[in-house]
Amino acid sequence: MAALLRGLRAGRALRGLSSVVAAPTATNPQCGSLRRGFRCAGLRLQDESKSDKPPSSTSSSTTYHEHYQARSAEQDTVASASDPAADQSTDPNTSYQDQSGEQDEEYETEEQLQARILTAALEFVPLHGWSMEAIAAGAESLGLSSASTGMFEKGSGDLVLHFIAQCNAQLTEILAEQHNQVQLGQAEPKKTADFIRDAVETRLRMYIPYIETWPQAMSLLLLPHNIPDSLKHLSTLMDDIWYYAGDRSTDMNWYTKRAALTGIYNTTELVMIQDSSPDYQDTWAFLDNRIQDVVNMATTAKQVQSTGEAVVQGLMGAAVTLKNLTGLNQRR
Amino acid sequence: MQTAALRVFCHWPQSNSTAMIRQCLKCRALTLQQSSRAYGVIPPPRDSEEKEMVHRMLRVDHAGEYGANRIYAGQMAVLGRSKTGPFIQEMWDQEKKHLEKFNEILAENRVRPTALLPFWNIAGFVLGASSALLGKEGAMACTVAVEESITEHYNSQIRTLMEKDPERYTELLQVIKEFRDDEMEHHDTGLAHDAENVPGYWLLKNAIQLGCKAAIYVSQRI
Numbered sequence: 328m329a330a331l332l333r334g335l336r337a338g339r340a341l342r343g344l345s346s347v348v349a350a351p352t353a354t355n356p357q358c359g360s361l362r363r364g365f366r367c368a369g370l371r372l373q374d375e376s377k378s379d380k381p382p383s384s385t386s387s388s389t390t391y392h393e394h395y396q397a398r399s400a401e402q403d404t405v406a407s408a409s410d411p412a413a414d415q416s417t418d419p420n421t422s423y424q425d426q427s428g429e430q431d432e433e434y435e436t437e438e439q440l441q442a443r444i445l446t447a448a449l450e451f452v453p454l455h456g457w458s459m460e461a462i463a464a465g466a467e468s469l470g471l472s473s474a475s476t477g478m479f480e481k482g483s484g485d486l487v488l489h490f491i492a493q494c495n496a497q498l499t500e501i502l503a504e505q506h507n508q509v510q511l512g513q514a515e516p517k518k519t520a521d522f523i524r525d526a527v528e529t530r531l532r533m534y535i536p537y538i539e540t541w542p543q544a545m546s547l548l549l550l551p552h553n554i555p556d557s558l559k560h561l562s563t564l565m566d567d568i569w570y571y572a573g574d575r576s577t578d579m580n581w582y583t584k585r586a587a588l589t590g591i592y593n594t595t596e597l598v599m600i601q602d603s604s605p606d607y608q609d610t611w612a613f614l615d616n617r618i619q620d621v622v623n624m625a626t627t628a629k630q631v632q633s634t635g636e637a638v639v640q641g642l643m644g645a646a647v648t649l650k651n652l653t654g655l656n657q658r659r
Numbered sequence: 660m661q662t663a664a665l666r667v668f669c670h671w672p673q674s675n676s677t678a679m680i681r682q683c684l685k686c687r688a689l690t691l692q693q694s695s696r697a698y699g700v701i702p703p704p705r706d707s708e709e710k711e712m713v714h715r716m717l718r719v720d721h722a723g724e725y726g727a728n729r730i731y732a733g734q735m736a737v738l739g740r741s742k743t744g745p746f747i748q749e750m751w752d753q754e755k756k757h758l759e760k761f762n763e764i765l766a767e768n769r770v771r772p773t774a775l776l777p778f779w780n781i782a783g784f785v786l787g788a789s790s791a792l793l794g795k796e797g798a799m800a801c802t803v804a805v806e807e808s809i810t811e812h813y814n815s816q817i818r819t820l821m822e823k824d825p826e827r828y829t830e831l832l833q834v835i836k837e838f839r840d841d842e843m844e845h846h847d848t849g850l851a852h853d854a855e856n857v858p859g860y861w862l863l864k865n866a867i868q869l870g871c872k873a874a875i876y877v878s879q880r881i
Contacts, residue, residue, distance in 0.1 A: 570769055575766035576766075577721065577761075577762045577765045578772060578776055579777055581772050582774060
């Protein structure tokens with residue numbers, strides 16, 4: 328009898344043990360937190376990658392602006408709303424039940440993963456330069472294998488392009504914010520030349536942390552397989568700066584303005600990488616002079632045009648006078 | 660237990676109606692949001708493909724109106740002081756309005772204008788002036804040919820937009836339809852003013868229409 332009871336108690340104990348052993352989730356706690364981190368970072372990247380893309384265009388400058396800000400606000404609220412949801416439990420079933428947020432909340436796309444790795448790799452650029460080692464180090468810092476560098480077909484060009492896209496997105500945000508301030512009447516609108524100078528200076532200052540290795544980056548961008556993308560980023564950057572400077576031209580001015588600004592931007596960038604003055608003062612002085620040159624050229628062009636018109640009118644007047652004098656103008 | 664269930668069922672219609680009312684309000688709010696759209700003529704593009712398509716359409720339309728402007732300017736330069744001057748001036752004024760509208764749309768939507776604008780500037784003026792040098796009938800024949808090409812072009816754009824999503828592009832469709840009707844009017848005016856009497860009408864008309872087709876093709880891409 329006592330032996331039977333002892334056996335029963337042992338059996339119960341054993342069952343209790345087995346339930347304890349079976350209870351822990353299929354994945355160990357480390358894996359669970361990684362998945363949570365994955366989801367959160369995926370959402371953050373959604374914001375980043377969406378703001379990386381050139382902003383979509385709509386109607387007038389004010390409503391285009393409202394749309395741009397509504398989009399970024401919407402992404403923020405989605406991210407903040409689903410962050411606590413993602414943090415709640417490691418149970419995989421709840422993620423499928425959460426229908427309220429974006430569809431790819433739980434899954435990270437390849438672009439998002441690439442963007443995450445490249446962003447992490449930027450920290451290692453001062454150490455390794457713009458190279459596959461930096462990307463590998465970035466991947467490892469995220470807990471991923473360094474073999475994931477195989478994802479990047481253009482190699483270190485991908486890293487530079489990602490950085491440039493990031494900088495462009497930052498600049499667009501800053502310019503949009505300034506535009507908003509002006510619309511709300513909280514700030515005075517700047518003159519075009521000043522606006523352009525500030526925009527280019529802000530954008531070039533983003534290179535300062537990487538200025539030692541920037542010549543290497545520039546040469547990478549000149550490689551044939553990187554040229555289309557780098558030109559695309561450059562053209563969208565120029566278009567953005569001119570748009571926020573207030574350019575709404577729909578004739579050849581559209582092209583001449585952007586071409587002029589591209590020239591200014593590229594030459595200033597070249598000056599910057601070999602500038603050793605304190606806080607790059609020489610670079611900003613060079614930038615000022617170039618912008619002044621373009622402004623002078625535009626004024627001169629206008630003057631030439633009005634002079635030309637005056638000359639033509641004068642000639643026409645002289646011709647009519649001659650016709651009158653010689654009597655050719657009379658009808659008989 | 661049963662009374663509780665009965666109570667639930669009794670209250671069901673009430674709660675159902677309030678829920679329905681709330682849903683109806685939501686629906687109405689949604690449709691109001693959609694109908695009082697904050698943007699101008701073009702809806703915000705959903706992806707880069709749509710943006711590319713819409714921008715291409717706007718670019719070529721803008722180039723077309725610019726070219727038409729210059730053609731009428733050329734015609735006015737030659738025939739401005741003749742009998743047909745006022746008719747050409749009237750058509751020119753309408754084209755100016757069209758160009759203004761497209762300038763507005765392009766600026767609002769950050770559409771790149773075609774790089775060939777200086778070329779259309781000169782080519783349009785030369786076409787208008789040389790057709791006017793053939794006399795009033797020549798100018799009218801040129802008008803007929805160009806307006807027919809433009810009408811055909813607008814019609815194909817309207818077809819494309821209707822095939823894709825007529826509701827989404829309502830405003831744009833309205834604008835294009837209005838302009839298409841104006842161009843058809845110009846075409847009829849041209850015919851009414853003895854366009855067909857010019858010697859070599861068939862040749863002239865087809866040559867100009869071929870040029871217009873080439874211009875449209877090129878302006879869409881460059």
